[in-house]
Amino acid sequence: MIIAIDVGGTKISAALIADDKILEQRKIASVIHSDLTNLSHYLIELCQDWIAQATLVAIACTGQVGDEYVNFLSAKQKLPLKDQLECAFKLPVTIINDAAAAAWAEYCAIKITAKHDTPTPSADSINLSDDTLVYITVSTGIGGGMIQNGQLVTCPDGFCAHLGHVSVQHNSQESITCHCGRVNCAEAIASGTAIAKQASLILNKKVSCKEVFEQYLAVAEIAQLIDDASSAVCDLIANIKAVTGTNIVVLGGSVGSVDIFHQQVIAKVANLPEIYQVRITPPKMGADADLMGAAFYANKK
Ligand SMILES: [Zn+2]
Numbered sequence: 001m002i003i004a005i006d007v008g009g010t011k012i013s014a015a016l017i018a019d020d021k022i023l024e025q026r027k028i029a030s031v032i033h034s035d036l037t038n039l040s041h042y043l044i045e046l047c048q049d050w051i052a053q054a055t056l057v058a059i060a061c062t063g064q065v066g067d068e069y070v071n072f073l074s075a076k077q078k079l080p081l082k083d084q085l086e087c088a089f090k091l092p093v094t095i096i097n098d099a100a101a102a103a104w105a106e107y108c109a110i111k112i113t114a115k116h117d118t119p120t121p122s123a124d125s126i127n128l129s130d131d132t133l134v135y136i137t138v139s140t141g142i143g144g145g146m147i148q149n150g151q152l153v154t155c156p157d158g159f160c161a162h163l164g165h166v167s168v169q170h171n172s173q174e175s176i177t178c179h180c181g182r183v184n185c186a187e188a189i190a191s192g193t194a195i196a197k198q199a200s201l202i203l204n205k206k207v208s209c210k211e212v213f214e215q216y217l218a219v220a221e222i223a224q225l226i227d228d229a230s231s232a233v234c235d236l237i238a239n240i241k242a243v244t245g246t247n248i249v250v251l252g253g254s255v256g257s258v259d260i261f262h263q264q265v266i267a268k269v270a271n272l273p274e275i276y277q278v279r280i281t282p283p284k285m286g287a288d289a290d291l292m293g294a295a296f297y298a299n300k301k
Contacts, residue, residue: 002298003047003054003089006098006290007032007061009074009140012042015288016050017295022288024050032062036075040084047089057085057093058298060101060290066158070095094298096154098290100161102283103135103145104152105293106250109284126248126281134246135283136163138233138256142187148244152297164191168235171228186236190229192255198225213258229255230264237269238276252283 001023005014009032015025031042044051061081064071069078085093096104110126110133131150137143142164146153153161164187165180176194178185188194192209199212202221216222233256237249249269255261266280285292 001050001054002056002058002295003050003091004058004291004295004298005043005047005060006101006294007039007043007059008098008290009033009062012046013288013291014043014046014050015291015295016047016053017291020292020296022291025288025291032072032075036072036077036079039079040081040088043085044088051089051091054089054091056298057089057091058294059085059093059095060098060294061095062098064158064162065095065097065100067156069158071158094294094301096152096294096297097143097145097158097161099135099137099143100145100152100154101291101293101297102137102252102285102289103133103147103161103250103293104297105285105289106135106283107133107147107152108293108296110248113284126279128248130245130247132244132246133248133250134163134240134244135250135252136233136236136240136256137253138190138192138251138261139253140193141191142233142236142253146240146244146246163236163240166236166239168232168239171231186232189232190236190255192253195225195229195255209255213255213260217260226261227264230261231268233265234268234272237265237278237280238272241276241278247278249278249280250283251280257282 002017004017010030011027012030013027015022063073070081071078082093082095110128133147135145144163146161165185167184168186170184175183176188177183178188196209200206
């Protein structure tokens with residue numbers, strides 16, 4: 001059995017998993033912004049009674065997840081989380097970025113579907129013959145994960161496949177500075193945080209990204225803002241296509257999954273020069289993608 005834990009910015013979920021199925025699941029509010037130093041204590045407390053049955057611990061974690069340290073970017077603090085958890089759980093621990101875990105879950109889901117689709121593939125079945133897939137989540141921020149030739153792309157310091165920090169074209173004359181220090185990162189233009197910030201300026205009152213999509217799409221300047229954001233994501237996808245050669249981009253997240261946004265991106269990618277065109281699909285895995293992806297990845301390792 002595997003203990004899988006998803007360490008996010010707002011919540012921490014844990015699950016006991018056997019044969020690719022969740023047997024039990026628990027959640028607590030995240031401690032990243034309140035008591036990050038003691039994170040490993042909270043995680044072991046959450047899973048204490050599962051430890052005797054488990055053989056592996058699989059972590060999906062927000063931030064820059066390197067071999068030795070996790071750099072919690074929003075809390076501006078680094079932790080040797082893998083070592084801490086190996087000492088605490090006394091079990092082997094694998095740790096990957098949460099968007100990378102979701103990417104791995106999507107890749108495994110497509111592989112499993114393809115296996116069961118033979119000998120007559122259904123009309124919407126996805127051909128993953130080159131074993132390359134890119135997952136983009138447009139949510140509070142923009143994250144992602146890449147699978148190239150059947151391998152999850154990782155690197156020693158964890159700063160890879162952070163797709164939100166790919167610089168893209170922006171329709172406005174003014175460049176937007178990203179919190180990473182560069183200008184016109186996709187995240188600075190098209191993330192939920194960026195959309196809410198720019199919409200609040202247009203409407204002259206504080207609005208959330210959810211409210212923007214639910215209430216203000218009829219305002220011409222807001223419609224243009226969303227159009228610019230979907231153009232930025234289209235440009236991001238073209239850049240990714242040029243780098244990875246992927247034929248599949250899974251586009252999810254609380255913004256990326258909004259129908260109007262998702263359809264705009266699909267239409268714009270279809271208008272790119274032919275060599276940049278890729279198939280855009282919604283995620284197959286639900287809310288437990290990070291947990292399942294981390295568990296699938298630990299199993300493979
Ligand atoms: Zn950036």
